[in-house]
Amino acid sequence: MTWILFGLLTACGSAGTSLMLKRTVALGDAVLSTIGFRLVAAVLLALVVTAAKAWHPATPAYWQTLAILMVPEIGGMLFLTLALRGGDVSRVQPIAGLLPIFVTINGILFANEIPTPLAALGIALVALGIYTVGLRRGHSLLEPLRALANHRASWYAVLSSVFWSVTPFLHKRGGAEVGPLMWSMSVAGASGVVLALAFGFVHTATLPPPPARTRWLAMVAATAVPFCLQVTTLLFALQRSQSGYVLALSSTSTLIATVGAVLLFGERGGAARIPGAALVTAGAALIALAG
Template identity: 25%
Template sequence: MLLVALTLTSLAVLLRIIANPLSNVFQKQLTQRSADPLFVIAATYGFLTLTCLAFWSQLQSANLPVAFWQSMLLVGLFALIGNVFLVKALQIGDLSVLGPINAYKSVVGMLVGIFLLNEIPSAVGVVGVVLIVVGSYIVLGNTQQRKGFSWGVFQRPEVRLRLAALLFSAIDGVLLKKAIVLSTPTTAFFYWCLFGFLFSLVWIGLTLRQQWQHQVRLLFSQRTTYLALFLTVGLTQIASNVALAGMQVGYALALFQTSALISVVFGYQFFRETNIIRKLIGATIMVVGAVLITVFQ
């Protein structure tokens, strides 16, 4: 039983659950120190691309089908937009709220997966996703006004940015799964980094021409935090690729949401965010949903 639990896919999911909230902490810390979200993402892509080049001989790059390149170009674009929206949301919002909001990604991923990958979820899988969404309602409740979830919460700019980020990243996840099926998790990881970096350079050239020198200086002055970010983002993405290769997109995205508990704890530990008990209760309901998905997949 233990050997079954400790599969490569399971370990990848566990690594992703831990690494992703940590990367969010470093992203929020950098934006609090005047780092531009776009530059943060571009620097991350650039460092990971250079790291991958050291292992170029081990990467599969020949005889890849046209469908792979089409998927990866879209993945690079959608991942870049989603990540910039995410870091911008973290810049102005609470990690303990924005982390759990990501639960909606599993719903989007499952719906898109049905149409693009013909991945049909089981009834229990759907129940698990519903529990994840219900848990997010509790996280978003307003205790100061003695109210639960309200649709007015979507008027908050950080929530809108986070929802936009998860929409792009959920579609990105489905397309990435398609690219992984046509290649390998490591090959898809390299081109995820490369295309994301190229697209971000174009975006920087259009919008940050007057700021890039200041941002480079900030990178060197905050090099420890940047290096920690590069490491955690790299671990998050390669673990995501391995997990996507081993399970359906909707289920993988749902399991990733168990990192909501860690996001709530990190929000309190690093940024002294409030209403932690309520957020932990909501995040725990989300974890229960993810366990249902895992056990009855």
């Protein structure tokens, strides 16, 4: 059951990345922030790979998988960044709990991963928790549906989950080729470079003014640390269990990030979203137990 430990570490890394990124994009450009922390993470992971003597020959399958992965990986990260820039962490993070549902559906359709009845119950709890995130006392039960229509950040979070729902299967293939450490480094570095090249032509970004630039650069570097934890432990977990179960357990990041946003950032209305985040976490735990 080692994969459960790795899954929980992935959740901690994911929550930490969201919380740090929220502060980072408040200080500087969202795209530059994304490029920056991914490139810093690639350097840190390269040092880890070297220290662990985990370098492996790059096979044709490795390059092919890495190239295919870039579209959903970059798309998911960009939409998450935009969601965090436009909305509270306590609103965005629970909506991102859709990810294990989408991964489970993809597993059924393309990988013959059929959930058990207990896992199906967990999926239902995740869906219910996501829905209750937008509920407020004394308001209509249809309010979450209206929130999706009125809050662009919520839609960005949904799109992020759609993009990332295909990445676990590609991560499994890439990790099998060169090992989880080298693959994690490759994903961080390649996504940062591709993003820089692509948006260098269509995105005009400016650095923060000098007084705030040092703080922004420090936040970019700090965001890379939990991201390294997130991406490496995810790969180790995927080596040991089904994609849907791993992503479900790592969705406990929803509760961690939501509580963190309330306690650290004092987000207004965040406390009302904690019950929904708890339902998402309970559902994720049931899915993990089924695995």
